[in-house]
Amino acid sequence: LEMSFVEAADIMALIEEMLIKLSAKISDKPVQQTPFPVMSYDEAMAKYGIDRPDIRFGLQLFEVTDLVRNSQFGVFKNAVAAGGIVKGVLFPQGADLSRKEIDGLIEYVKPYGAKGLAWIGLTGEAAADGTYPAESLRSPIIKFLGKEEIAGIVSASDARRGDLILLVADEEGVTNPALANLRLEIGARTDLISSDLLAFCWVVDFPLLEYDRDEDRWGAIHHPFTSARDEDWSILEQRPADVKAKAYDIVLNGWEIGGGSIRIHRSDQQMRMFQRLGLSESEVDEQFGHMLEAFQYGAPPHGGIAMGIERVVALFADAQSIREVMAFPKTATGTDLLLEAPSLVEDEQLAELHIAVREQEESAK
Template identity: 50%
Template sequence: MAIGSLKRTHYCGDVRADDIDKEVVLFGWVQNWRDHGGVIFIDLKDREGIVQIVFDPSVDEKIHQEASKLRSQYCIGVKGKVRHRPEGTVNPNLKTGEVEVVVEKLEVFSECENLPFPVEEYVHVNEEVRLKYRYLDLRKPHMQRNLIMRSKAAFAARNYLHSQGFIEIETPILTKSTPEGARDFLVPSRLSPGRFYALPQSPQLFKQLLMVSGYDKYYQITKCFRDEDLRADRQPEFTQIDLEMSFVEEDDVIEVTEGILASIFKEVAGIDINPPFKRISYQEAMDRFGSDKPDMRFGLELKKLTDIVENTNFKVFRDVVEKGGIVYGLNAKGCIDFTRKEIDDLTKLVSIYGAKGLAWIKVKANYELQSPIVKFFSKEEIDGILKRLDAEPGDLLFFMADTPKVVYDSLGALRLEIGRKLNLTNGDEFNFVWVVDFPLFEWNEDENRWEAMHHPFTSPKPEDLEYLESDPARVKARAYDITLNGVEIGGGSIRIHRSDVQKRMFKALGISDEEAQVKFGFLIEALKYGAPPHGGLALGFDRIMTLILKEKSIRDVIAFPKTQKGVCMLTDAPSEVDEKQLNELSIRVRKPKKD
């Protein structure tokens, strides 16, 4: 790269002892400025790192005077000679710590006004301010590291998939609204007034059509869009590594996915993750961990107690069992010293998931039990509970009785919180788990109907096909999710490739033939023309990078993210548009009603 008479020879972070006595040209930003008895030292920084540059008046008085005017984050170019740092000034913490560059020529490309915050690695800055001035935040070394590593990860994924014969194909961003999950982002059409495009929640339908078209190994690293309530690990626009394959079964897709992940981890972190990964059924995951994305780096597993307490005198438990509910327990090993306030805080936590309370028993010395509920149980029931939970003196036992959903969600969250409080997870461990054998359907209490647990194009297991209409709860899906340290990082399935089965699936979901034709007619039609068996998966690229780089927020691995309210602090999007644009789109804005 060249500007005027200066042509860059090195990145700042790449200057080494091998370059001593060589003339180099560097471009970058002033990170630190120091005047030591007339000699000016500056840390010059670019994306590859920092190198110390020296302005010595004995070398060039005029350039030294120009350097005295430099300040933090000025963008400059320098030409000079590399030399050893003087004895006693070597910095072993820097890649360039053995050398410095004595400047012979300086060019100031642009000055920098007073900064809204110091562009330093360890200075705490409010996140909204960081996002407002994201172009400054992205100059920080760890943010530059994150985006460079993200680039390497994308390259590793592409390289692996190309080696496996996959073809990269782009699918449309402006598409049809087919709401079957999160809300779509809608885009009005000027040329078709009153009609709308939707931004894709995923390339799902298009990649299935590509299988019908004969492109038997497709992939793309693509943007997806969902208008949903945001959390720390969600963004309204996010990136997927999306793939689809023809003439495959579950093991084929799983093997390719493990290969992608192994390539990414090796390239980005230098870690061998050694597939194949563990597999666990959905039901086992829920029974043991209360979650379909289990963190299996630590124990504290849930235990079913329904059979032990179904006839108990403790009315709370007995009533739940009589109504078809379940009773589970969790042994917080060694937590007998939890205070009443800590237990109350945990009770508040589980209430978020619909729990009406949290029962507990402390196991003291000589198996003396402390709890307001002990008196309601027989000795046989107590002995059964203690044995089932492997209880020992010093343990704190928690109990939950409710519907399966409330019990699993509550105790699953409780388990994670206790694991966090006790520091039971190893931050350097990467624990991959496949969750398989999902139900095809889940019951929506609010709408009083069955809905697809994954999406309506997921194939049922062949042996369960006969129960699709008669007993939906019995039908298992050919679906699989990949989790890492308790976070879902991807999911997929073998798809329905026969139009008659797809129609039956829509019928089981309460979607009429007319509605199916309006929403998915093009897919149903395509499946009539020699559709091959096919399946695929999508990996959440942002989440994977967050975990590899050990960041707390997904926003720290995305160049220009939104806040949890979906706002871009940098550009102030979403924003109002002028009346002329609305008129061109035949749109009138109705102001929201006040509460």
């Protein structure tokens, strides 16, 4: 869908109305909330550790980085000193999990880069002063934490007697995905995730750029034609990491089912974007000169969104995999059984496309 003379709110309103009517027509499941909740990318990452949150259940993540910055527990202190964060998630009524079950949770987060989990089981109540005596806690790390630190962690997690607090201390790129997936696992184990709800939400204000350390330059997260927010153009050159995009994703039950943005329609802004991405004037002229010239004649403000129809159908149909609703899904090895592709190409076809195939010479041993 592409539209002219629109803002993000116009496109979001149109898609939202369509999805509400579509849900009522083809699904017996109620929509959890209308209007759809809208959260910023930063809020989604802070509360859910992921930019496509499943909001059918709670268990929002919490952060205690500042609280444990000077902790005597080396795992926390060292992670924060290295620029990392300390965040956690609650396992409701998990304080009595066996050590084997807790070890299983630790192994669960390791594929996401986490080295382990720190954990505190709340087996009793707080004392009159708000702190927790040792007999009210079950944890191998409480001997390294002060009473105020423990009380602060319990408060931040909103834990109650019988709950298990699980914490990860690492760089943000490890901590968030580890806890995001652990949250989903806990939700599934504790039957908190309803299969009878359609929980839509919008995620907006994505970062416009990200820094590529390997190439030592800034790159566009969506594409180089996505517009910055109006108020952020003034900081594009000096503070690129803080620039937010006019981009928006629609999420359903933890699946991204659509995404789009408002595009740049001014030649001066598009040129600044290309320069911020490290393109020279000659590269811009060669690759995008026609676009910049067209913009000079006056292009309408425009934007759009692309919907993942197969994902929507899969969710409405309770399919276990998107492949179940695809007309001609590829096999696990990437082959197309209908078209028998990939397959050998005839010499005549290569000649027609002016493609020459040359065998690579073996390097001398």
